[in-house]
Amino acid sequence: MIDFSAEFRSSPEWRALSPTGKVPVMTDGDLTMYESGAMIDYIVERYGGGDLVPEPGTPDSALCRQWCWFGEATFARPLGEIVNHRRVAPEGGTVDFVVEDCKARARLCLDALEGALDGADYLVANTFGVADIMNGYTLHLAGNFGVLTDDHPNPPAYVARLRERPGFQVAVNAG
Numbered sequence: 539m540i541d542f543s544a545e546f547r548s549s550p551e552w553r554a555l556s557p558t559g560k561v562p563v564m565t566d567g568d569l570t571m572y573e574s575g576a577m578i579d580y581i582v583e584r585y586g587g588g589d590l591v592p593e594p595g596t597p598d599s600a601l602c603r604q605w606c607w608f609g610e611a612t613f614a615r616p617l618g619e620i621v622n623h624r625r626v627a628p629e630g631g632t633v634d635f636v637v638e639d640c641k642a643r644a645r646l647c648l649d650a651l652e653g654a655l656d657g658a659d660y661l662v663a664n665t666f667g668v669a670d671i672m673n674g675y676t677l678h679l680a681g682n683f684g685v686l687t688d689d690h691p692n693p694p695a696y697v698a699r700l701r702e703r704p705g706f707q708v709a710v711n712a713g
């Protein structure tokens with residue numbers, strides 16, 4: 539857990555670990571790294587013992603990568619843009635169009651998740667894995683943006699399932 543204030547995130551101390559000032563940063567022995575998806579890849583390779591990912595080189599492995607990239611690069615992006623836009627806009631200067639456009643793009647992502655979760659508890663091979671960690675985090679945040687609505691019932695039920703997992707409880711109660 540760190541001080542998430544703009545002051546701390548722009549301090550030389552934090553920028554030495556995270557050149558753009560973003561969170562998270564992970565350390566493991568001599569290793570320091572940023573980018574959450576890359577951290578997960580590293581943890582799985584080094585400590586996973588084959589868990590949480592499909593067998594490499596299989597179609598399920600390809601879909602797992604698809605969903606991991608989707609969670610951060612496609613789904614989290616418009617949500618992050620709403621936050622950034624609100625943060626940097628001068629008082630009264632937020633542009634409604636920008637926010638609405640970002641919400642529309644997030645809802646397209648909910649369409650994709652709605653279909654993928656039809657009749658499935660998890661995104662790939664109906665087995666909990668890293669794709670669910672990446673998308674679960676983004677969906678957890680999406681609740682703050684008013685984009686989780688009744689016309690997409692599967693994603694809220696999915697994130698509720700993920701929130702019950704012991705690992706999720708450890709993460710949210712850390713610090």
Ligand SMILES: N[C@@H](CCC(=O)N[C@@H](CS)C(=O)NCC(=O)O)C(=O)O
Binds near residue numbers: 558559572
């Ligand atoms: N692609 C990065 C995104 C990191 C990111 O945007 N983190 C947010 C918090 S969830 C942040 O630090 N926002 C502050 C900022 O952009 O300055 C990752 O997955 O680690």
